[in-house]
Amino acid sequence: MSSVAAPARFGFHRPAAVDEAVRLLAEHPEAVPVAGGTDLMVAVNYRHTRPEAMLDLTGLAELREWTDEGDSVRIGSGVPYARITAELATVLPGLAAAARTVGSPQIRNRGTLGGNLATASPAGDGHPPLLATGATVEAVSVDGTRTIPIGEFYLGPKRSALKPGELITAVTVPKATGPQQFLKVGTRNAMVIAVCSFALALDLDTRRLGTGIGSAGPVPLTAPDAERLDLPWTDPARFDDALAAEFGRRVAAAARPIDDVRGTAAYRRHALAVCAARALRRVWTAAHERTGR
């Protein structure tokens, strides 16, 4: 019976600095970090988890800042979506567009990128633009700081490379070097978990495409085959529907969707193909206009 007896006392820690936070986490391995609480508290209410203690991250001012690092932006893990949309739309248009689609205004005021990453739901809206831009995740523990490339972060549904005792302190996202798009399909016009989503970043310096697929596989995915599509860089006007459709097909082929209550696998593949084709057409057109050709 002891396993279900009421916990002696619910522990609540509210550190004021990151080093104190990781020390507390090492001392109290049972403590669950909480940022916006928009994932965690739902899980608690649904009794999917019953934390014995919580480590409140909202007192850590360092996590609530973003800094311009020249070629990239380092976003504190505690910066809420509302600020990403409002403050970073010019430098990180893909991520800002994704942030705009998360939940409702209340959720965007509280929910954080750090929480989205730590939850590592394949449906999380933060993931595709981070994959498309090649972001890196910064994790800190009492053993020090390490940097995890985003491509190595997602291990399985709701499983990530984050280790016990580690906190996500920041995500570093390269600044856009060309147009970016994020498209999210849901059965409602707002406040909806993605049926599938797609992020695209066009890098005009290297002439490369970056992709990210959400909600269509056990983890957020990229579409390497689609990224290798030959684009008519020297004669942009040669871009046509057939090329966009081919890109869509390759993205759909990279997905590993399932049937569930939100949508069928067949629909997800179809919708990804449509979204990817539209995204490519949009970034191509924007790049073309921008470079004045």
Next chain:
Amino acid sequence: MPEPVETPTPPQWAAGGVGQSPIRPDAESKVNGSFDYASDLAFEGMLWGHTLRSPHPKARIRSIDTAAARALPGVVAVLTAADVPGKLHYGLIEADQPVLAPGEVNYQGEAVAIVAAETLDLARRAAELVAVDYEVLEPLCDASKAVEAGEFFRYQPVRVGDPDTAEAAVVVAREYEVGMQDQAPLGPESGVAVPADGGLVLHVATQWLHSDLEQIAPCLGLEPERIHMAMAGIGGAFGAREDLSVQIHMAMLALRTGRPVKMMYDRAESFLGHVHRHPARMRYEHGADAEGRLVYVKAHIVLDGGAYASTSEAVVGNAASLAVGPYKVEHVGVDAWGARTNNPPCGAMRGFGGVQTCFAYESQMDALADALGLDPLEIRRRNSLAQGDQLITGQVVEAFDPAKAEDGRPFSPLRDLLGRFDDIPVPAVPAGRDIVELPGGTGNTTHGEGVRRGVGYGVGLKNICYSEGFDDYSTARVRLELVDGEPVAYVHTAAAEVGQGHWNLQQQIARTELGVERVVLLPNDTKVGSAGSSSASRQSYMTGGAVKAACEAVRELWADRDLADGPVEATRVFRHRATKPMDPVTGQGESHVQLALCVHRATVDVDVELGLVKVVDLTCVQDVGKILNPVALEGQIHGGSAQGLGLAVMEEIVTDEGRVKNASFTDYLIPTILDMPPMRLRIVENADPDAPYGLRGAGEPPTLSSTPAIVAAIRDATGLPLTRVPVRPEHLTVGRPS
């Protein structure tokens, strides 16, 4: 000595009276968050109750071991079927639902055991420790198979003329399906049972206090007089609070422990703990002459009632009697069943049996119009019932405004409504729209790519009040007395304020009838006679009628008296005209009290490549007889239309072999403000001379017609047949889900 107050000669204009929109008495507290909903109740020394529910749609219970649960410190009682003090079953019409599962369970979520503990968390833990040994059995989840096997709550045919030999120039035959919608009230089921001198006080949020009491008392083995029912704050109902939920369970726990016991469902339990709208499969065949006039209609309607009866019987009656809508047809063959399966129980939801068939018959009218190359409004005009015509049940259409006649023809209330669209233009496509105005919204899925516009119409016919011979009534007690020299009216009823604005209306009626300014509403409870249910769009008619009658009686008493000599008081019971049951073989009978009509025009933008829909305009023309409160009425039309929109494009409880797959607001989607367009309303007042103030019940009709209007608009945009609601993105793109 106060001046004698003059008796008014009503009905007269009174500040805040009938026809105006005074601020409702519950407005401030509901807006600022101080309103006490049932889930906010707390009593000293209160325990928390929790229900253990079956994870299986069908199973035999071999044994239940509660020892571990009882041994948990802080647990005060663990009860099973063996502890039910009185009758083992309850139900709204037929008492067939076990208070706690006796030896078998028949749906996922059926209550098996209840626990009372010092905290809610402990009660939940204790429930997890109750060991139930189930022998899992194969559930019956196909409603058609259930009907074939004779498993149904009611079969109701309607026969007129000779539908099988009637000849028609054009025939359209299709099958339709309606998914299981949920009322999704935001306030979860909740209440507190408080022991009091050998009896109980039950604080509960319900649609009908007296019906609850009638079902609760026998199960507790208590005389009804020993139970006092006190209404707790209601956070939405829409039919979900007609059936009992926490009532008997918390009462049993309070009786056993001698302490107040609170129960409150969380969202997942709420979805499992109340009935839903009946899903339906319907086969329709419409035959018409070359001008599009209906010759015959055949309909085979199977509603899935789930495991227990609830109100299935009455829902089937509505589905059958309203099966062809407000259209004139000579030959009719309708067969309607309410199947008994191991799916979640289904019962009352706004629209009550009228919603499912409305989707089918309106889709059929459009299909006929298509086949004949007629305008959708024109085909409806040509078939509109008029004054003196008969419904398929033989009921004569009357009580619309007989004074109105159209160039020699009898007045047709439907033609009247349809004509109002002539001067309401379809909205133009604006240029330079933000993504929130396009299908997919902030999802940024389209900047115009793949977007096509469509327009569609839907007409709904709804019965108002309880039908089929039910002896329905409501009771009101009104007292008038001088307070500080001013006359103050006290109104006492048991009518549930479910959000519709009924409290406000009672005050308005008292002001109009008595000419007083101050009207105090006494708490709704069982110290006054029954008010009937806040359902069937009936409360303005019935309790409104009762309050009006009691005020009239008070006025008469007041005429012979000076209020300074003491208060005057009257209690009145109000009844609507009698109705008759439907003939079990022919379906004939004047079964309905009042009929109400609503027409919607929907304009949608569809991203045809992604299957995403944005309803950009809903225009509604509704006949309400008499506008009692413009603001509340508009709210009802907006809300009903939104619920119809939900059914059209997103709302469905998805089950797999009897198991609910989406018992949460993450996956049971209801429309947000970005899904629901601003509405344009044309409210028509064709007074009903039989009804108080001429009113016509208004809460339900918009729920019927908005669904088919939206689907018709999506058909118009996509060219797809669309025979199932909700329409999902995959239906518009890759085909039906497996």
